[in-house]
Amino acid sequence: MSAVVQVRGASVAYDRRPALSDIDLTVTTGEVVAVLGANGSGKSTLVRMLLGLVPLTGGSVSLFGTPLGRFSDWPRIGYVPQRVGAATGVPATVREVVASGRLPRMSRLRRATAADRAAVDRALEVVGLLERAELSVGTLSGGQQQRVLIARALTCEPALLVLDEPTSGVDLASQAALADALRLLVDSGVTVINVAHELGPMHALVTRAITLADGRVLHDGPPPEPDHLHLHDPEHAHPPHAAPPAPSAWGLL
Amino acid sequence: MGIAVNPLALDFMQRALVAALLVGLAAPAVGVFLVQRRMALMGDGIGHIALTGVALGFLLGTAPVLTAVVVATIGAVVIELVRQSGRTSGDVALALMFYGGIAGGVLLIGLSSDGTNANLLAYLFGSLTSVSPTDVVVISALSGVLLLTVAVVGRELFAVCHDEEYARVAGLPVRTLNILLAVMAAVTVTVAMRVVGLLLVSALMVVPVATAQQLVRGFRATVLVALGSGVLASLSGVIGSYYADTAPGAMIVVVALGFFLLASTAGVVVRRRRPVPA
Numbered sequence: 001m002s003a004v005v006q007v008r009g010a011s012v013a014y015d016r017r018p019a020l021s022d023i024d025l026t027v028t029t030g031e032v033v034a035v036l037g038a039n040g041s042g043k044s045t046l047v048r049m050l051l052g053l054v055p056l057t058g059g060s061v062s063l064f065g066t067p068l069g070r071f072s073d074w075p076r077i078g079y080v081p082q083r084v085g086a087a088t089g090v091p092a093t094v095r096e097v098v099a100s101g102r103l104p105r106m107s108r109l110r111r112a113t114a115a116d117r118a119a120v121d122r123a124l125e126v127v128g129l130l131e132r133a134e135l136s137v138g139t140l141s142g143g144q145q146q147r148v149l150i151a152r153a154l155t156c157e158p159a160l161l162v163l164d165e166p167t168s169g170v171d172l173a174s175q176a177a178l179a180d181a182l183r184l185l186v187d188s189g190v191t192v193i194n195v196a197h198e199l200g201p202m203h204a205l206v207t208r209a210i211t212l213a214d215g216r217v218l219h220d221g222p223p224p225e226p227d228h229l230h231l232h233d234p235e236h237a238h239p240p241h242a243a244p245p246a247p248s249a250w251g252l253l
Numbered sequence: 254m255g256i257a258v259n260p261l262a263l264d265f266m267q268r269a270l271v272a273a274l275l276v277g278l279a280a281p282a283v284g285v286f287l288v289q290r291r292m293a294l295m296g297d298g299i300g301h302i303a304l305t306g307v308a309l310g311f312l313l314g315t316a317p318v319l320t321a322v323v324v325a326t327i328g329a330v331v332i333e334l335v336r337q338s339g340r341t342s343g344d345v346a347l348a349l350m351f352y353g354g355i356a357g358g359v360l361l362i363g364l365s366s367d368g369t370n371a372n373l374l375a376y377l378f379g380s381l382t383s384v385s386p387t388d389v390v391v392i393s394a395l396s397g398v399l400l401l402t403v404a405v406v407g408r409e410l411f412a413v414c415h416d417e418e419y420a421r422v423a424g425l426p427v428r429t430l431n432i433l434l435a436v437m438a439a440v441t442v443t444v445a446m447r448v449v450g451l452l453l454v455s456a457l458m459v460v461p462v463a464t465a466q467q468l469v470r471g472f473r474a475t476v477l478v479a480l481g482s483g484v485l486a487s488l489s490g491v492i493g494s495y496y497a498d499t500a501p502g503a504m505i506v507v508v509a510l511g512f513f514l515l516a517s518t519a520g521v522v523v524r525r526r527r528p529v530p531a
Contacts, residue, residue, distance in 0.1 A: 051422050074424030081418050088415050090289040090462065093471040100412040104423045136470035152419070 003028055003065065004160050004191045005050055010059030012042075012049050012215075019045045020215040023059070029159075032182075032192045032205050034223060037212035043195045044082060046212065047162050050193070051079060063160070075104040078158030082165045082195075086145040087138035094140070094148055095133040098123055101152035123154040127181050143174025150181060161185060163194045167202070176201045199223065260495045268384045269448065269491050269501065272392045276445040276457065277487035279396040281465075281479035282403045283441045284458025286434055289414040289472075295332065296455030299442045301351040302328035304358030304451050306443075307376050311365040317376070318391055322443045328354065329439035333431055379450035379502030381495060388447055395444045399437055410434060411472060448487065450502035457483060460509040467513070467520030482512050 005027040012020040020042045027033055037043045048054045050061060052068050061068040064076060078101075086097055099112070099120045106116055124130040127147040132140065137148055146166055153161060161182075167175045179201040186192060186205055199206060203223065211219040260266045287295050306324030310317030328350060335346050362373050375383045384392075403410070413420045413430045421427050438458075445454040465478035490505025497504065 053418060053421060072424065074422065077422060079419060079422040081416065083416075088289050089291045089293070090285055090472055090475055091466055091470050092411075092415065096411070096472050097415065100408070100415060101419075101423070103408060103412055103425065106408075134471070139470075156423070 004031075004063070005193070006062040006065075007050070008060045010049060010061055011057045012045055012054050013057045014054075018057075018215055019054075020049060023049075023217060025210070025217070025220075027191060027193060029191055030186075030189055032186055032207045033194065034199055034202070034206045034209045035193065035195045035212065036197075036199075036209055036224075037218075039197075041212040042215040043212055044164055045215075047164055047193060047195055051077070051162060075156045076159045078153030078156060078161040080146075080149050080153045080161070080163040080166050082168070083145075083149060086140075086148045087136075091136045091138060093134050094124070094129055094137055094151075095120060097137050097148055098133075098151045098155055101155035103156075105156045119155050119157065123151040126154060126184055127151045128177055141171075141174070143170040143177070146170050146174065147178065147181070150178065154185070158190065160191045160193070163192070165195050165197065167200055168197060172200070178202070179205060260492065265382050265384065266491075266495060268386065268389050269381045270488060271389055272384050272448045273487040273491045273501075273505070274484060275392055275396040276448050277461075277484035278480050279399045279441055280445050280449075280454070280457040281461040281483040282400060282476065283434075283437050284455075285462045285472075285476050285479055286410050286414045287438060288459055288462045289411070290417075292336075293459045294455065295329075296438055296442055296458040298332060298347060298351045298354075299325050299329050299439050300446070300451040300454045301358075302354035303439070303442050303446060304376065305354050305361065306358075307446070307451070308358040308361030308365065311372070312361050316387070318388065318443060318447075321446065322395075322440060325439035325443050326436050329435040330432060333435035337428070337431065374500070375450075376446060377450050377452045377502075378500035379446070379448050379453070379505075381491065381501055384447050392444050392447065395440055399440060399444070402433070402437060406430065406433070407476075448491065448501055449505055450500065453502040453506050456506040456509060457487065460506065460513055461486065464509070464513045464516045467516040468523060482509070482516075486512055 003026050005025065007023050007025040010020065010023045011018065023046065035043045035046055045054060049056065050063070052061075052071075063071045064073065066073070099116075101123070102112070102116050102119055105119070106112065121130065124133050127150050129144065129147055129151060132144070137145060140148065150163070150166060166178060170178070182192060182202065182205055192205075194202065194206070196202065206223040209219070209221065209223040210217060261270075284293075284296060287293055303321045303325035306321035307317040309324060310320035313320065331350065332347060359373065374380075409425055409430055412423065412425060413427055414434075417427060420430075441458065442451070442454050445457060449457050461479040461483035462475065464482045465475040469475055469478055486509035487505050490508045491501050493508065494501040494504040
């Protein structure tokens with residue numbers, strides 16, 4: 001099994017405040033990894049670091065065996081950012097938003113080919129929105145808009161899918177639809193990294209869970225039992241970790 | 254002006270109409286991306302800054318259009334860099350630049366020998382007679398470049414303005430595209446200032462887009478309807494201002510706003526007849 005993601009001693013800081021410290025992580029092909037943890041534990045920062053959206057303050061990250069700084073094979077990665085909705089200041093149809101995900105696979109300056117259009121249709125079908133393709137994104141429910149963003153990530157036929165809280169604020173029916181869509185992808189060999197507050201219907205898919213607390217890996221192993229999920233939430237199980245560490249510089253005052 | 258004269262037979266009116274047609278296409282084509290990223294007022298700010306460029310042209314005795322392009326482009330790129338830095342003080346930094354632009358422009362025009370209040374007004378609100386044959390050439394070339402750029406990199410600009418972070422992970426040259434859009438906005442402002450004027454130019458970048466939004470649900474459709482209503486508003490505004498003997502910029506914007514009112518009324522009807530998405 002080859003390493004899709006390899007992280008060695010990585011750290012990230014925002015305005016000199018550490019957000020992630022000394023992270024070691026290897027994700028291999030076909031794994032479905034859930035990244036769990038309380039708010040502020042560094043879950044989102046971890047995946048944003050993997051994608052080069054926040055700079056490293058130490059350590060290294062490789063994607064598909066290439067150091068992040070030199071990585072350019074972006075079509076192999078599908079990213080579903082954490083969003084309240086998929087709408088902006090100008091209306092766009094579901095198809096238009098999903099088709100923008102195909103850009104990395106399209107040759108610049110050329111019109112969309114039949115293969116491009118077929119990829120968009122397939123992605124819409126996987127998330128169950130093909131019959132709503134011509135509607136304005138802004139008129140869809142929150143769960144449906146989340147599915148639009150997932151379809152957008154799927155159009156470039158990625159080998160690694162990174163999802164940042166795809167089910168937050170989404171009703172249970174849409175969560176189940178998302179889990180079904182992910183099941184199809186996992187069966188076709190896609191590696192998945194999924195940031196979640198709680199797993200819900202996705203639980204059955206997950207092969208490995210990483211729990212973060214205060215920017216460090218607290219637990220890395222098989223996913224927690226659904227019934228006891230909340231016990232693994234560090235906010236409940238490990239209250240001392242939820243409190244911010246006292247800045248050492250204060251000792252000088 | 255004699256009523257019997259056919260305005261379409263007048264040389265200056267022909268030049269003004271050609272300019273209006275091109276501006277009516279270029280302004281909404283660029284403006285749609287600014288509205289998409291919720292920076293509808295950026296064109297307004299660039300217009301303020303461009304006034305300093307116009308005044309500089311008067312002072313130096315060179316063509317004001319050229320100095321305006323240079324100053325507006327520098328201003329637009331600085332605005333973009335402030336936005337990229339994501340500082341909360343960016344809002345105030347922009348305000349300082351906009352006021353500086355207007356004040357600097359008025360001050361420099363006052364200092365220059367051939368700068369008069371009439372000149373200033375022509376640049377602020379547009380003027381039919383001020384479009385020279387050279388202006389028509391410059392406006393044609395620049396708006397041609399703008400429309401071609403939108404046609405070529407429109408897909409990429411859509412992706413960046415829709416979701417910048419996603420575009421970065423998709424491997425798009427986000428920083429370059431952002432700077433490109435800022436430069437395009439600056440060029441649009443300068444192209445449009447002869448006909449619409451620097452204080453109203455932003456309206457022609459935004460109002461046709463807002464009009465189109467009332468009627469259609471896709472991005473491409475919004476662009477097409479916005480181009481149509483932009484051209485209609487600028488052509489009828491120029492002709493209207495000839496008869497009413499007013500500044501064309503004001504007439505164009507009033508017509509464009511009229512279209513918006515009509516469209517939003519029609520939009521309510523259209524939406525009522527649409528199936529409600531489950």
